[in-house]
Amino acid sequence: MNILEARDVRHHYGDSEILKGITLSIETGETVAVIGPSGAGKSTILRLLDLLESPYSGSISVGGELVNKSNRLSLRRKMSFVHQKPLVFSTSVFDNIAQPLRWRGADKQIIGERVTEALHLVNLDGFESRQAKTLSGGETQRVALARALVTDPEVMFLDEPTANLDPNSTTMVETLVADIIHRRNLTVVMATHDLSQGQRLADRIGVIMKGRLLQIGKSADIFMAPVSREVAEFIGIGNILTGTVSDNEDGLFTAEIEGRKLQGSGTFENGTRVNLFIRPEDITIATMENPCSSARNRVEGSISHLSIIGPLVRLEIDSGFKLLAVVTRQSAEDLKLAIGQMVCASFKATAIHAVKA
Numbered sequence: 001m002n003i004l005e006a007r008d009v010r011h012h013y014g015d016s017e018i019l020k021g022i023t024l025s026i027e028t029g030e031t032v033a034v035i036g037p038s039g040a041g042k043s044t045i046l047r048l049l050d051l052l053e054s055p056y057s058g059s060i061s062v063g064g065e066l067v068n069k070s071n072r073l074s075l076r077r078k079m080s081f082v083h084q085k086p087l088v089f090s091t092s093v094f095d096n097i098a099q100p101l102r103w104r105g106a107d108k109q110i111i112g113e114r115v116t117e118a119l120h121l122v123n124l125d126g127f128e129s130r131q132a133k134t135l136s137g138g139e140t141q142r143v144a145l146a147r148a149l150v151t152d153p154e155v156m157f158l159d160e161p162t163a164n165l166d167p168n169s170t171t172m173v174e175t176l177v178a179d180i181i182h183r184r185n186l187t188v189v190m191a192t193h194d195l196s197q198g199q200r201l202a203d204r205i206g207v208i209m210k211g212r213l214l215q216i217g218k219s220a221d222i223f224m225a226p227v228s229r230e231v232a233e234f235i236g237i238g239n240i241l242t243g244t245v246s247d248n249e250d251g252l253f254t255a256e257i258e259g260r261k262l263q264g265s266g267t268f269e270n271g272t273r274v275n276l277f278i279r280p281e282d283i284t285i286a287t288m289e290n291p292c293s294s295a296r297n298r299v300e301g302s303i304s305h306l307s308i309i310g311p312l313v314r315l316e317i318d319s320g321f322k323l324l325a326v327v328t329r330q331s332a333e334d335l336k337l338a339i340g341q342m343v344c345a346s347f348k349a350t351a352i353h354a355v356k357a
């Protein structure tokens, strides 16, 4: 069942249209990450789904109920929001976490039990009497999480939950979030500009750019088959080539790029301009002395750039167009790769994902 549904949601601030018709359904128990560059509208869609603001047009439903003025407050109580820069009050950790329950008029004993339970969930047992303002960034984020969880929400929104944290605190908060999602069977909607965080935590990823939801799906779908050049560029696909389809046979198309022919799986009408996306890790490199692999696509060119990235070496090959490939450092040494050297880059037809340009 869909716990949240947005239909053709549009939103303005002043004269600027920030969201341009977002339609989105989120199932109960699902974790969805909204990714996109800064200013794309990620926080805005979260605030609208959390009913903190009303859309300029379009509709939002929660648990199948269309949101209106009279049910807004009761529906909001099913949800909680963790802000990008969590605000803590100048009181104890206990009081900070207890606040949403006090606003709801909960009795003292329940508040005590719930706060203890929430602190345990975020591994801050015993922190009740600490002054919230004296906590580290990671601890503050965990207090914000505990405050969001203390009301036992059905849906939790996380806006860039680790944006201001160091790598260790980021890992710790991510591990906690994953554990909480699992234990509480929560529905989570998070905004992040960190693609890999989306991959680590979410069941589905939605890519939002300039106020439009360009693609939503499992992370493998987004990463292996971006729907457009914009999405491919944002997720950093590595190789984006543009060519013209000149032939189709047995489910394979041939596209011509700078006088070279590449074959990919799929069918396009002859003459169609296509964008071809090829991941650098799907390309195999051989030196000219060795036989190039039997893969369908073989491109010869000279190495124009070499850079070491951790255990890998990234090569730029100039073959009339630029092709990026990666090999292990060991392979780069074994093949004695050097700038100016001619190599053969090969890749399968299935390594090309093509969309109309």
Ligand SMILES: Nc1ncnc2c1ncn2[C@@H]1O[C@H](COP(=O)(O)OP(=O)(O)OP(=O)(O)O)[C@@H](O)[C@H]1O
Residues within 6 Å of the ligand: 013, 014, 018, 036, 037, 038, 039, 040, 041, 042, 043, 044, 045, 191, 193
């Ligand atoms: N209250 C507001 N008044 C005016 N403009 C706003 C307001 N809130 C957001 N905006 C503008 O709306 C656009 C989208 O903002 P939003 O915060 O949703 O983007 P975002 O994708 O979350 O960005 P970031 O990753 O930088 O947080 C931005 O241009 C922002 O300046």
